[in-house]
Amino acid sequence: MTEHTTPTPGPRPRPRITGAQALIRSLENVGVDAVFGIPGGAILPAYDPLLDSKKLRHVLVRHEQGAGHAASGYALATGRPGVCMVTSGPGATNLVTPIADAYMDSVPVVAITGQVPTALIGTDGFQEADISGITLPITKHNFLVTNARDIARTIGEAFHLACTGRPGPVLVDIAKDALQAPTEYDWPVPFELPGYRPVSRPHSKQVREAARMIVEARRPVLLVGGGVLKARAAAQLAELAERTGAPVVTTLMARGAFPDSHRQHLGMPGMHGTVAAVGALQKADLIVALGARFDDRVTGKLASFAPGAAIVHADIDPAEISKNRHADVPIVGDCRDVIADLVAAVNSEHAAGRKGDYSAWWALLDNMRTTYPLGYEQPADGSLAPQYVIERIGKMAGPEAVFVAGVGQHQMWAAQFVSYQRPGTWLNSGGLGTMGFAVPAAMGAKVGRPDAQVWAIDGDGCFQMTNQELATCALEGIPIKLRARRGCGRRDRDRGQDRGPAGGHRLRGASRRDGVADGAGRHEQRRHPVRPRHGARLGPDRLTRARWPRTK
Numbered sequence: 203m204t205e206h207t208t209p210t211p212g213p214r215p216r217p218r219i220t221g222a223q224a225l226i227r228s229l230e231n232v233g234v235d236a237v238f239g240i241p242g243g244a245i246l247p248a249y250d251p252l253l254d255s256k257k258l259r260h261v262l263v264r265h266e267q268g269a270g271h272a273a274s275g276y277a278l279a280t281g282r283p284g285v286c287m288v289t290s291g292p293g294a295t296n297l298v299t300p301i302a303d304a305y306m307d308s309v310p311v312v313a314i315t316g317q318v319p320t321a322l323i324g325t326d327g328f329q330e331a332d333i334s335g336i337t338l339p340i341t342k343h344n345f346l347v348t349n350a351r352d353i354a355r356t357i358g359e360a361f362h363l364a365c366t367g368r369p370g371p372v373l374v375d376i377a378k379d380a381l382q383a384p385t386e387y388d389w390p391v392p393f394e395l396p397g398y399r400p401v402s403r404p405h406s407k408q409v410r411e412a413a414r415m416i417v418e419a420r421r422p423v424l425l426v427g428g429g430v431l432k433a434r435a436a437a438q439l440a441e442l443a444e445r446t447g448a449p450v451v452t453t454l455m456a457r458g459a460f461p462d463s464h465r466q467h468l469g470m471p472g473m474h475g476t477v478a479a480v481g482a483l484q485k486a487d488l489i490v491a492l493g494a495r496f497d498d499r500v501t502g503k504l505a506s507f508a509p510g511a512a513i514v515h516a517d518i519d520p521a522e523i524s525k526n527r528h529a530d531v532p533i534v535g536d537c538r539d540v541i542a543d544l545v546a547a548v549n550s551e552h553a554a555g556r557k558g559d560y561s562a563w564w565a566l567l568d569n570m571r572t573t574y575p576l577g578y579e580q581p582a583d584g585s586l587a588p589q590y591v592i593e594r595i596g597k598m599a600g601p602e603a604v605f606v607a608g609v610g611q612h613q614m615w616a617a618q619f620v621s622y623q624r625p626g627t628w629l630n631s632g633g634l635g636t637m638g639f640a641v642p643a644a645m646g647a648k649v650g651r652p653d654a655q656v657w658a659i660d661g662d663g664c665f666q667m668t669n670q671e672l673a674t675c676a677l678e679g680i681p682i683k684l685r686a687r688r689g690c691g692r693r694d695r696d697r698g699q700d701r702g703p704a705g706g707h708r709l710r711g712a713s714r715r716d717g718v719a720d721g722a723g724r725h726e727q728r729r730h731p732v733r734p735r736h737g738a739r740l741g742p743d744r745l746t747r748a749r750w751p752r753t754k
């Protein structure tokens with residue numbers, strides 16, 4: 203006789219799944235919808251659940267570098283973190299350039315790499331590379347996961363780190379046996395990030411002081427950097443500019459943060475900037491730097507940069523403040539909060555009858571911009587000037603289109619001659635200056651914003667570095683548009699730019715003519731153990747860590 207008993211209700215059993223399934227489920231839970239990658243031995247277990255997923259699209263790229271730049275393009279165009287996934291060893295090392303690129307430009311990217319099984323780590327196993335060691339100085343943080351039960355929490359932490367504070371790339375290296383092992387799945391999982399508390403709210407005393415300096419200044423300039431875009435603070439910036447009446451300059455990383463058509467916009471500063479923007483900074487008595495880092499391409503020789511200006515410097519990363527130029531008023535905080543608070547503080551100054559008078563300043567600046575407008579020479583042989591081609595494309599594509607550039611002369615022209623009106627419409631590799639960025643980043647941008655027209659403006663040198671991703675675009679149905687310039691960086695060299703040796707040589711068979719091509723859519727170790735996670739020491743924003751001691 204069989205005895206029937208009613209089971210006593212206990213705690214609900216947690217689902218047991220593999221580490222690989224936990225990885226994919228966690229990516230779904232943080233809201234990822236696209237993963238750029240290439241499979242290989244160590245990451246292979248993740249591919250079955252990835253391809254089964256109804257929420258994640260996998261874009262099979264042609265080279266891991268393409269996966270990394272595509273993740274950046276996706277992130278820059280959407281404001282959401284980009285994700286790439288590759289295998290161990292050479293797959294992972296091929297990600298080094300795009301990870302360094304994302305680090306320099308503060309782009310939220312989560313890079314997932316397969317690692318050899320735990321028992322092989324440190325033995326020079328087949329396709330082993332200490333990718334967390336290699337990427338230590340070029341990631342905001344990185345993790346090595348050797349236990350399936352840590353996967354979900356680590357993915358949650360990685361996305362939190364990539365997107366909060368100063369954004370940046372985070373690498374999660376997962377040993378193959380951890381992907382294969384069974385584990386219980388819990389979501390959400392509490393973070394274990396001791397010491398990670400990025401400051402967001404600015405100090406009100408500093409903000410009030412900045413507002414006082416703005417109304418007392420005679421020649422103020424708002425120097426806007428990429429941090430304003432990262433903080434989604436374009437609306438607040440427009441309000442601040444209009445309330446104060448101060449001129450605005452937008453760095454290469456901030457094109458689109460303030461409409462080019464706005465009367466108060468003087469253009470881009472620096473060695474490729476407009477005369478009015480450079481002149482304004484040089485003659486300013488106050489620079490209010492918002493999410494900008496006084497990059498050498500903006501300042502030139504630091505000692506002679508803006509010699510008469512007092513500096514208000516607002517940035518979410520305290521490490522940026524006074525790094526290159528001393529800040530008289532440092533403000534640490536998220537640019538959106540900082541600018542909103544500045545607007546309120548300026549309003550209070552105005553209410554108290556203190557308002558800046560910049561009429562003489564504007565007379566000088568207006569004279570500069572009418573005397574020295576941006577321009578270019580028309581070729582005497584009747585061919586089209588490349589600047590004209592870029593300008594025309596910009597006008598035809600309209601203000602909603604997204605432009606992605608490679609690195610070189612064409613990048614500067616795309617920054618200068620397309621009129622940017624909205625955030626997220628100009629993507630480029632500003633900090634690292636990575637040739638090969640344009641095509642894969644445009645692909646990523648188009649995946650993230652399928653309704654936008656996405657243009658890659660490239661040079662032929664850059665194009666040859668990653669053009670295989672056009673095949674990815676064609677096979678995956680990602681219709682980007684491409685305009686590649688033939689010219690081999692020569693004009694850049696002629697303009698005395700800091701160039702690599704290839705920049706000065708014309709490649710055999712390349713002509714100097716320009717053309718518009720239709721994009722892909724139509725035809726177009728060391729022998730030492732990898733540092734364990736607890737080797738990390740988390741700093742206030744960018745994470746600082748003691749290096750794990752190397753074994754002989």
Ligand SMILES: Cc1ncc(C[n+]2csc(CCOP(=O)(O)OP(=O)(O)O)c2C)c(N)n1
Pocket residue numbers: 608609610611612613635636637638660661662663664665687688689690691692693694701702703704705
């Ligand atoms: C990966 C990489 N290698 C080398 C360089 C140095 N570099 C900067 S621009 C440039 C030439 C770019 O030529 P091209 O793509 O034809 O663009 P153009 O300047 O002609 O518009 C070189 C070699 C770089 N920025 N990135």
